[in-house]
Each structure stands twice: as structure tokens, then as C-alpha cells.
Amino acid sequence: MNGPEVWMADNPALLTISEVERVFGGARKLFGGREPAVHAVQGLSLDVRKGETLGVVGESGCGKSTLARLVVGLDLPTGGTITFNGEDLSALAKRDRKALARKIQYVFQDPVASLNPRKTIRTILEAPLKHLTELNADDREARLAELLQAVNLAPEFLERYPHEFSGGQAQRIGIARALAAGPELIVLDEPVSALDVSVQAQVLNLLDKLKADFGLTYIFISHDLSVVESVSDRVAVMYFGRMAELGPARDIFRTPLHPYTDLLMRSAPAPGRRDLLAEDASAELPDPYNPPIGCAFAARCARQSDLCLKQKPSPDEAQGGSPSHIAACHRPLVRAETLG
Amino acid sequence: MAAYIAKRLLAAIPVLFGLTIIVFLIMAMIPGDPATAILGSYATPENVAKLNKDLGLDKSLLEQYFIWLGNLFQGDLGRSYTLNRPVLDEVLERFSATLILAGTSLVLCSILGLLAGIVSAVRQYGWADKIITLLVLIGISTPSFWLGLLLILIFAVNLKLFPASGMYAIYGGGDLPDLLYHLTLPALTLSVVATGVIARLTRTAMLEVLRQDYIRTARAKGLSERKVIYKHAFKSALVSVVPVIGIQAGFVIGGAVYIETVFQWPGVGSMLVKAISTRDLLLVQGGVLVVAAAYVLFNLLADVVQTLLDPRLR
């Protein structure tokens, strides 16, 4: 699946995220003071290039789902900008939500919950065609058949209700809906984590085929490193609302720079792997209401120094073998120490 | 915990203010001219104007509200023109009688309702459950004012076991046994509907809790079924039943209006009904305000109890 990264690096950026921040809470209370605020995403900058699959990994609460919602315009950033083909996305979302929906679409984590239980599959798939395209009734009918064909579902499924489908089938319907209006970019938010492994492979293979057929760009969000590794051209590792490491998939997984990436990889169980790296139980996650001044990972990090505790590393503090491989770490790992 | 209670008390203040605004507005919306209503249609315009001025009705609504509120703070709710005594005195006197009746009913319905609900849930689909379910249905379908009349016919007129009306015997009454003797029928009548509602909710809450994962954990620990149901399940069920008891307090106080009328209990309810039919609006206003304030405080209490039970709410 990993295309040749060389030409990919030359592709223009389709989506540019710069210094994006999303704060929840912090509203003024009735009697003075403010509610506690949480930075779900902070100081995040990255490009998504046309035709690539950008994988985003991280554990729960790292801000990856918030990022996904920001990109599709379901949520608006409280700071920074996101541009799509040079156009400001927040402004577009406010001005013309439909125009945005034509360009960027979304596939949800829970395939069954993303389908309205009281609508037939036809109604669900027709909605984007009606609202986002200019197709007439006949063209819509043809497009519906095309979509079902694309995701390998039988045409008679159109008249059925969501509860009649298995998770894998429901996720195909979700994908068909995302494809309906012909978007350029699709954000996949944990698209296979609710599925059984055998079905997961079906959906991953389908996504791969669709990408090639329709010339799509993916942002693929997952907590599962092996899945991300198998689908991504480039990978962003997130921790505590910030970017920990960003770079070509191969570089990240072969020679991680950030100790957190390394920890993630060594913690992931794999068939045939007997010994997992395990930290001490005292390694607690940072408190979002009381974030540390320095590197958020420092408290769990074996390589921490005074600098790590005092000062936040910039996103490109460390450089890897290729110039596009960067990490927010004062004391990055060197090659010899990593898993290889 | 003390901080939490203080916070809740503070939060109740705007609600209480809201109450005064609603009560004031309702009274201000009364169609027609109060002065004319009081003086009769033959009053001279001068007299009407003078009375309007005396009543403060020539001022803006906002000013009127603040004057009224200021008086309220000094305990002045005006004078009842039918009784010719201060509204507050009358209302407080009446309110204590209502409190005895409604309080007793609330205790009764909480105990009976919880018990019936638990039995019903534990013996789901058994005969006890079926009987309780049917009784609950009958209970919540019976008009309480009619039930009161039936009880009077049976227990007061035919069996002569309990008195038909009043709070104390006219001669030689006034002690506690006498009060209980008079209280039995109205308190029972008043608690019927609320008992049904609480029993129903307790049953559902218990059944819901008994399906939770942590009940399975309790069983996997090897706890006896008694502990599983009465310690683990009941505590959780109580968290969802307590606010319902708080809401039922409102229904019980409201229901007291009927029961007091039927049993001629000297409470706020029967007073309100009379005051409405005689258009003694100041009395209505005072009664509604005092009862509503008491209800707000009671719900506050229910909130605090719920928080004591459930650490997640703190």
C-alpha cells in the first residue's frame, strides 16, 4: 500500500493545518471566574498532500478525534487555521457548509450508530446526492447503483434498514455515503476498530481499492499501530493534544525519534512476540486541567532531562534521516537504540 | 460536602427569585381594574385613583415588583380582605397543618413505595409482583378526591372508625393521639398515588441496576443474593428514586388541595380553593408563594441526599 514516497513528497499540499488549537470549556461562569479549560488540540501543524494516506496514531484522549472533527468542519478551531487548496476552512464551514461537504467527507468509527435507524439505506445514501449535487432523479438512481457496486453491496440492500446489517456491511454503507458527492479528501476516524479482525481486513482492502479507483486522499485515524503502518504513507503520532512525531511511515516505524513512539511500538502485542515493554504503574498520564510546563511525556520518559521538564520542545526539535521526519523531543532516540 | 450544600443553597436563590417574579406577573396579569373590583362599579373616579395610588398601581410594573418584593422581605404579604388579617399570619398557620398532612403522606408513600418496588422487582413475574403491579395501576388511576369520599363513607359513616373531617376534635382535642386519629384517613388517601409512582419507578430502577456489570462482579465475588440485592443493587436504585421522591413531594402538596377540601383539613390547600372562589387574590398569592418556596427547599434536600449517595455527582 505504501506508494513511493519520493514523488509523494513533491505533491502539493491539499490540506494545510497550521498552529491549530481547540480549547473546550473555559467559558465565563455566572459568578466570576472561568470554567476549567482543556486543550484538546494545541499547536498542531501539518500538511496533507494530494493522493497520500496520512495516518494519525495516539492513545485515547490524545486529540486525534478532535482533529478529525476540525478537518471536516464538524467543529471549529479556537486558534490557528486550516486551509484546503488554499481556502480557509473555518470561513468556508461558516459560509457554505455544503461546499465544504463536497470536498471533505468523513467515515465514522461506529458504523451502525452512524446510520439513522429509522431510514432506509436508499434514503441515507440519497441525502448527500440530493443536498450536495445537482443530479436529477435518474442520475441519482444511476449513481446509487454505482456506489453500491463500488463498495461491493448488492442493490437489493437499498430498501433495507440499518439494523438488518452487520458491522462490516454498515461500514461499507458509511463509506459509500462518504463517496457519494465525490470528495477529494476523506477523514477515516477509527474506521475498523469496531469491527472483527476478519471483517477489518475486508474493509481495509476495500479502502485501498477505492483510493486507487477514485484518486482519493485519506486521513486515517487509529489507535492501532499495525493498522496504521499497513495503510499509511506518512504517520503523525499524537500525545496529549500535540504532535509528538511526524514523518514517512517507514522512517517512523523503523527509526522512531520520540521515546513515546518507541514505547507505543514496544507495547503493541503482535503474534509471536512474547515480551512486551511495560512501564511502571506510577507512570500516570498528565492532568489535562493542569498541564505540565515542559514536555507532556517527560514524566513517563526514561530519557528525561531538566530541559524536558522546563521547556516544551518545538514540533521539529529533532530531525530524522529524511528532512520530512521530525519529532518534538529534546532527547531523541538514536538509531542503535530502537527496535529496528 | 459543606461547600457543595452551600453551593446548592446559593443556586436556589435565583430560583426563589424566579418564583417571586412568576407569582407577581400572574397576579399582575389579572384582567380588569383591581380598584374597581374592590370598590365596586359605583365608585367615583377620584376614589379609584386614590386607591390605585394607595395600592401603588400607578407606578410601572418594575417599580411595583420591587415595592412588592421589599414588602415581602419584611414579611408583609398584604391583608386578606375576606379574613381581614395579614396574609402571612393566615398562610403560616394553615401551612403548618398542610405540612403535617403532606409530610406524613410523603413518609408513608416513600416507605411503602420503596418496599413494594423492591418486592416487585425481586419477585419479577411472581404472584407478589403481579398483585403489586395491579395495585399500583389501580392506585395511580384512582381520583384521590373520590377515594377520600369513599373512605369517609366506609370508615367514618358506616364503620365509624375514624372522623370524617377536621384536624382536631372540637371539644377536648388537640393532643397527639387526637391528631393521628384525624390524620389517618386523609394521609392515607393522599399517599396512594405517590406510592404507586414510587413503587413503579423503584421496580424499574432495581431491574435496570440488576443487569449492570457490577452486579455480575458482586456475584462473581461470591456475595449472598441478599447482599447483592439489598446492598449493591438497592443503593444504586435509590440514587435514581430519590429525585423522584422530591418530585412526588410536589404532587403530594398539590394533591393536598383536594384532600384538604374533602376532609376539611385546615391547610393551605382548602384555603386556596376558598380564596380563589372569593377572589381574595392576595391570599392566593401568599399561599402559592410560601408553598412553592417550601417545595424548592425540599427539592434541594433531595438533591443533597442524592449527592450523598452518589460520589460521582460531587
Added chain:
Amino acid sequence: MTDTALTAQAKPKQKSSRPGTLALLLNNTLATTGLVLLVAICLIALAAPILPLPDPDVTAPANRLLPVFSEGHLLGTDHLGRDLLSRLIWGTQVSLAVGLSATIIAAFFGSLLGLVAGYAGGRTDTLIMRGIDMVMAFPYILLALAIVAVLGPGLLNALYAIALVNIPFFARNIRGITLGLSRREFVDAARLSGKSPAQILFIEILPNVLPVIVITMSTTVGWMILETAGLSFLGLGAQPPQADLGSMLGEGRKILFTAPHVSIVPGLMIFVLVMSINLFGDGVRDILDPRLRAGSLTRPVARTAVERGNSEVPPPSGQAALLDVREMRTEFQIGTSVYKAVGGVSLGLKDGECLGLVGESGSGKSVTAMSIMGLVPTPPGRIAGGAAYLEGEDLFAASDKRIRKLRGGSVAYVFQDPLSTLHPLFTVGDQLKEAITTHQPLSGKEATARAIELLSLVRIPNAKERLSAYPHELSGGMRQRVCIAMALANDARVLIADEPTTALDVTVQSQILTLMNGLRRERNAAILFITHDFGVVSALCDRVAVMYAGRIVETGTTEDVLNNPQHPYTAKLIECVPVLGQPDRRLDAIAGRPPVVNNLPDGCAFADRCPRVKPDCRTGEIELVTSDGERGVRCLHPLSEGAAA
């Protein structure tokens, strides 16, 4: 791309197991009785103008207070000599009309407010709900009284008052549901499909809220009739000569002692009317409420029912295992269909051994684990055959008391989601101490000391302080450590862990796995580890058993099964998982889906998805063939060493 979903069928519609709405309603005797009564009352009330009734308002002082069953006056007459039957029927008509209108008004405005508040959220929500709270701060009927006091007595005013005080009730209910729905993913999906907020609210959300509105209406309409009757009873509703049931009762009350029938008759009518509505309403609620419909509100009993019938109880395998499960079958009865979740599972566990039970969702692995100590909920579950021996003792034949002693004693469980498996209202310390003192006669102080010891054992820092923490105050990993500590409280011989790390993040998962691995070596406890993840199995288990459609299809040492799978299903399952460090590995998906366990095919359950299927796979019972002790495979055409699936 191996994919045959194009030909795969969606779940077939099964009419037999899911009866329709009306059939369900008619099955409910009480609800049907209510419906019949209600329809009868409504028909009679509606037919009042064409029935041969005397004018309800014509007074006849000569005929006053005639008793029931008088000549020409079936129900007698009132104090003005008016015919009670006629007044009753006309009065019922009025009461019904008023109650229904009040319900419709309250439902319409209340639901609208609730929908808007729940969907809009933010300031709109706060504003609407604060207003609603204000109205709710009044004791229910008191506000109605105040409104009537202002508007003046009258039937229409009473109707408005009752409707108004019920608006908050609807608004709150509907807001709650709407709020929940608007957070659902399908609402986001509709937004991304280009629908406007109004379209989303009324086209996407409203259809999902409607059943709740109907339920709420059906449960409140009786109440509304009671309340309007109440106002009339107090003389604040219907004014003479117009009469509803309440005002008839109110008038009758004045002559209660001399002519009780004048008040008893209308009261009885109100009762019958409201009762019929409530009976019917309950029936409607039972059908429309999905929780009740699925029967999920039935209380599970303390222990799974054992109904082995006449089937022979298999003897122990004779391999001196600590836990020895033999041919265990567990079924679920839902409606008329029987789901054979576990269809004859045999497995053994020796001291200090860790056995991984692997399978996809619906394979029956969790049910297997729960069945052993009778933790499968009954109803609908039951153990239909086989046996589970703990050190030779048949657990399915043991008394309830004995099982309680073994649960948490010799056999302890660790469950999947540590948040929902700990009781939210008790501190961690209380729950731990309870586990200890249930099985050991320790004093409070000793139990506390033991609890601290256990928390330190599972490497929880500041064990003593953590005793007074509530589960919600701990992180997911810490909670699971507490669960493990609880399972270790009484030196269990067997630990049954049902996906204990599935809900956790990877870094936390590796901590928990490492902890469990260390503990079992220290304490020589056997572990039955249920998971869907071969990676987790590799990290922990000595042996592995793979389950498919309720049966074990392959078993052997972990290394052997992973490196050299013999069942095509096992091979395929390993093939389709991406492996870290091998990004270019081709994922080989398994086409199709597992069979539903209420309708298992003859022969091999995997046959329809198997690339190596032959005609003989589809007939007869296929045995688990055991070779060299540890290794077993349930396949007629197993893969030979080194061959690909």
C-alpha cells in the same frame, strides 16, 4: 481482494421470532382489556347525541335523588332531578375531550421546546430549560390553581392551566432524548450530507423521538383527565349547567351522606376511564420501548439455570486437570428461537497454566467463560448440557451455597470494562474488603491491612490512600488493577479473565499483561484468558484454543498454533491481522460472515467461507481430532505443515 459480500445475504427477515406491534399488543391481556374498555367508553361518549337519553340539563325537582335502578333512570337522579346516566355519558364526553386536548397541547408545545433545547444546546438550551425549571419549581397543581385564579374558573381555563403545567414534563423528557440523539454519529453524518439544522431536527431526529412522545402521551393522558376532573371537582373547572365528571362528583359531594350514589357513580366512571387508558398506555409503552421489547428488563437470577435434561453428564477427562470443562453447551432462548452460543466445548486447565480462548465476536468465547461459574444471565440463558469439573467436583451439580463459596474463592473473574464492573457508589477499599471478608473470617482491621497488601501486589502506588478512592476517580489501568486485586483476594486457583485489556490503551494493556504474567508465575494460578487478539495471546498464554460459532476448532500450544495453523479458519484469522513491522504483508480477508448460532448449518460451520471446502464438509458431525496430546483440530481437510490456506 477476496470479497463476496455482493452475494452475501443480509440477515433474513424472521417473522416468527419477532411478532408485529399489534400482535404483541393483543398478546398482552391487560392492555387488550384496557383497549376494549377504552374504545367502548369512547364510542358510547361519542354516540351521546344519538342515544335515547333524556336531556342531561333538564331539572325535575319532583324526581330528585332517585336511587340507582329507578324506573326510567337507570343510575337514578341528582339533587335537581336530572338523569344521572345521561349526565354521566355527556360528562364523559366532556372529560375525554378536555383531557385529550390538554395532552395534545402539552405534548405539542412541550416536545417542540424539548426538541429545540436539546438540539440547539448552548444558550438556547440554558434559556429554555431555566424557564422550564422555574415552572417546575411550583408544586404541580398549585400552578394550575394560580392560573385558574387569574383567568377565572371555567372549563377552558382549566384545560389551559393543566396543559401549561404539563409542558415542562414533556419538554424535559424530550430534551433528554433529543440531546442524546444529537450527539449520535448519524446526526453528524446528516450534517455532512448537507442537511440544514431544521432538516436534521425534523427529518432525522424527530422520527426517533416520536415513539417517546407517544409513550409519554399515553402515560399522561389519564393523569390529565384526573387533574381536569380535580379542578372541576373543586368548582374551578366546568361551570353549571355544563358538567364534566369532576363537577358531577363535586356537586354530589355536598349530599354525600344522604345520596352517596350521586358522587360514587361519576367517580367510578373516572376511575374506569383512567384505568383503561393506563392499562392500554402501559401496553403501548411495553411495545414501543426498545428495552422492554427486547425483554432486557427481566431480572437475571443469581445463577445460570442448569437444564441438562436427560442427556448424559460426561465424566471428567481423566487428565487430572484443575479445571475440566466437558462438552459444555449453553443456549439462549429468545422468542421462539434457540441460540446455541456454546455448542459442546471441552477444555482443560492445569495448575499455573494460561490458556487463551480466541475468537471473533459471537464465537461464544465469553459465554463459555461465564458459564463455568453460572454467571450467564437467566433468563434467557441456560446450560443445556455437559459438565465443568473443578478438581473433580461437578460445578453444574453443586448447590447454590457451594457455588457462592467457590465464586471469588477458588475461581475468580476479571471482566472487560473496569469502569462498569466496579460498583460506582462504593470505595475501592470497601469493595476489596467485601471480597476478602466474604470468604475469610477477618476483622475490619485485618481486612484493611490485607486490602492494602493486595493493592501493593498489583503495583498500585500509594495503596493506603487509594483505598478511599471511588472507581471514577481512578484511570482505566488503575481500575483494572483493582479488579485484578479483587480477583486475587482469596488466593484463587483459577482466574477467568474476559478480555481484560480490550478497553485499555496499548501502553496500559502491556502493563496489565506484564502484571498478570508475573502474578501467575508468583502464585501458580491458572488463567483462562479470553481475547480476540493473537498478539495478546502470544504475550501471555502457554496454550490457545480457537473458537468459531460456539465450538473449539483448533487447540494446541501457542507457538504451534501460531506458526503452524491446521484449521483453515485459524490460518485465515492470522493472515488477516496486520502485523507491526510488516507493512507490506498482504491482508487476506475472510469472505462472508460467521453463521448465526440459532441456525447452524450441518457439518462444518466454517464451510461457507472456507477456500478448501469439499462436499463432505457439509454433512454430519465433525469431531475435534487430537494428535500428540496437546494438538487438536476440528477439520476433515486440515492444512499440512507449511501449507497456506
